Amino acid sequence: MKKFFTLAASALMASAAWAGVITLDMNKPINPATIEYGANNVWTECYNDVDYTWLEFGDENGEFMLSHLIDGEGASWGGYYWDGFTPAIGGDITDYGQPGSSASWTTNFSGCMAGGGCVINADGSVTADPAQPYFVAYYSSWAMEGPSNQVMFVDKNGSTTFEPLGVYVCNHPWPYYGCLHGDGMGRAFEEGDYFELVAHGVAADGTETTVSMNLVEFTNGELIAANDWTYFDLSNLGEVESVYFTMNSTDTGAYGMNTAAYFCMDKFQVKGEDGGDTPEPPTPTEKTQTPDGSYAVTPGQHEVVVTITPYEGDVYYRILYTAPDRYTSESDWMLYEAPFAVNEYGSYRIEFYAIAPGKLPSDPGAVEFSVGPMTGVEEMTAGKTVAGVRYFNAAGQEMQQANGLTIVVTTYTDGTSTAVKVMK
Numbered sequence: 001m002k003k004f005f006t007l008a009a010s011a012l013m014a015s016a017a018w019a020g021v022i023t024l025d026m027n028k029p030i031n032p033a034t035i036e037y038g039a040n041n042v043w044t045e046c047y048n049d050v051d052y053t054w055l056e057f058g059d060e061n062g063e064f065m066l067s068h069l070i071d072g073e074g075a076s077w078g079g080y081y082w083d084g085f086t087p088a089i090g091g092d093i094t095d096y097g098q099p100g101s102s103a104s105w106t107t108n109f110s111g112c113m114a115g116g117g118c119v120i121n122a123d124g125s126v127t128a129d130p131a132q133p134y135f136v137a138y139y140s141s142w143a144m145e146g147p148s149n150q151v152m153f154v155d156k157n158g159s160t161t162f163e164p165l166g167v168y169v170c171n172h173p174w175p176y177y178g179c180l181h182g183d184g185m186g187r188a189f190e191e192g193d194y195f196e197l198v199a200h201g202v203a204a205d206g207t208e209t210t211v212s213m214n215l216v217e218f219t220n221g222e223l224i225a226a227n228d229w230t231y232f233d234l235s236n237l238g239e240v241e242s243v244y245f246t247m248n249s250t251d252t253g254a255y256g257m258n259t260a261a262y263f264c265m266d267k268f269q270v271k272g273e274d275g276g277d278t279p280e281p282p283t284p285t286e287k288t289q290t291p292d293g294s295y296a297v298t299p300g301q302h303e304v305v306v307t308i309t310p311y312e313g314d315v316y317y318r319i320l321y322t323a324p325d326r327y328t329s330e331s332d333w334m335l336y337e338a339p340f341a342v343n344e345y346g347s348y349r350i351e352f353y354a355i356a357p358g359k360l361p362s363d364p365g366a367v368e369f370s371v372g373p374m375t376g377v378e379e380m381t382a383g384k385t386v387a388g389v390r391y392f393n394a395a396g397q398e399m400q401q402a403n404g405l406t407i408v409v410t411t412y413t414d415g416t417s418t419a420v421k422v423m424k
Contacts, residue, residue: 021165022271023267023269024266024267024268026057026087026133027132027133028058029056030056031052031055031056032052032055035133037087037088037089037133041090041110042109047080047081047082050073053067053068053075054067054068055068061155061156062155062156063153064151064152064153065154066085066152067149067150070083071143071145082138083143084137084138085135085149085265088111088112088133088135089116090112090116090130091112091130092111092173096174097174097182105183109136109172109174109262111136111172111173111174112136112172112264113172113225113227114229115130116129116131116134117130117131118132118266121358123358124284124357126357134264135265136264137172137245137262138261139246139263141256147244149245150244151164151242151244155272156273161204161241162240162270163235163237163238163239163271164201164234164240164270165234166232166235166269167231167265168230168265168267169215169226169229169264169265170215170227171215171227171263172264174262175215175261176227179195179223179251183260185258186249186258186260187251189216189217189223189250190218191218192250194249195214195247195248195251196213196214196248196249197212197232197245199232199244200243202242202244204241209238209240211232211236211237214226229266284359287361288311288359288360290354291310291353291354291362293306293307293367303341304341306339307339308352310336310354311354313355313356313357314355316353317334317351318332318333318352319348319349320350321346321348321349347368348369349366350366350367351364353365388410388411391403392407393407
């Protein structure tokens with residue numbers, strides 16, 4: 001059950017538009033007063049290190065400040081460098097990597113694997129819109145004037161301390177494709193590799209707390225990546241004066257990470273002055289669509305493979321079995337991730353349901369089947385329970401077990417029976 005409640009809580013946090021939560025809105029710029037985008041979908045003033053070393057966004061609730069060119073005037077090196085956060089739009093997911101070179105990425109860095117800016121819908125679901133802006137963030141481990149990716153907030157009363165709640169992040173195309181198949185500097189990820197984003201909260205007394213999440217990881221032979229807008233919970237940072245981000249990778253060399261140090265960010269959220277206990281959003285009314293469950297006998301084996309096909313969301317299941325004449329729980333609800341096999345003798349019922357972000361859990365589904373004893377024949381009858389099995393030789397004499405040419409008679413609790421000849 002634990003995984004279910006964790007996922008449900010994440011879905012509720014996605015709604016974060018209720019009272020007491022202040023969200024950074026990139027459509028409300030203060031400095032610069034307006035944001036224009038060039039042909040490559042990047043902010044046209046990205047390399048202006050005189051007027052825009054810090055960016056500001058906000059409204060009557062307060063102002064967010066984000067670092068851009070943290071080392072100040074001259075830090076763009078004549079229009080060739082930037083760090084911190086820069087506005088972008090479009091959601092380009094193109095792979096600009098070239099064998100042995102990363103050069104094409106330096107002029108095509110506006111991308112976002114989610115496909116556009118983060119949109120929090122009224123039902124709590126999260127989607128991407130290429131017409132909405134987002135931040136591309138670059139982490140510089142060489143910044144001299146402080147951490148390159150800093151976020152600060154000043155409320156309407158002038159207080160510089162705040163409580164971060166969370167932020168939506170996703171992969172930037174450069175590190176994602178680099179982890180997938182390598183680029184000019186980074187290698188393709190292998191089992192055990194990960195690319196990590198770490199958020200640091202700096203309190204008024206200078207002490208720090210941290211939380212982290214993996215943007216990419218290679219586990220169980222699979223590359224898993226946060227390519228959709230993913231809620232990064234920052235609430236454990238507590239009350240702070242600033243939040244800054246760093247990155248780690250298992251692909252590291254003498255000069256630091258080989259993985260490109262980029263990520264995408266949107267909708268940074270802090271607790272408002274009337275936050276208190278965060279109220280829950282309205283309860284959704286639409287149900288998740290019920291998954292379909294089916295089973296099949298594996299040819300040549302005394303085994304049943306059960307498959308649950310989700311239409312949306314994550315699927316949870318539990319197995320129940322006959323002991324001796326009724327269904328009893330064999331396991332608590334578990335997250336369904338792959339087809340599983342059942343090969344023990346007995347009658348089974350597998351129950352399942354699904355949950356999707358912003359929706360109620362689905363109606364339950366179930367499949368029932370029976371697995372007969374090891375006779376050499378896989379006997380499967382949907383919805384039936386085996387009452388008993390008897391063995392007869394060719395002369396019609398009953399035997400204790402199958403031996404030679406045997407007729408196996410299986411009787412079910414509904415009164416029906418089947419007879420099969422086997423050679424044992």
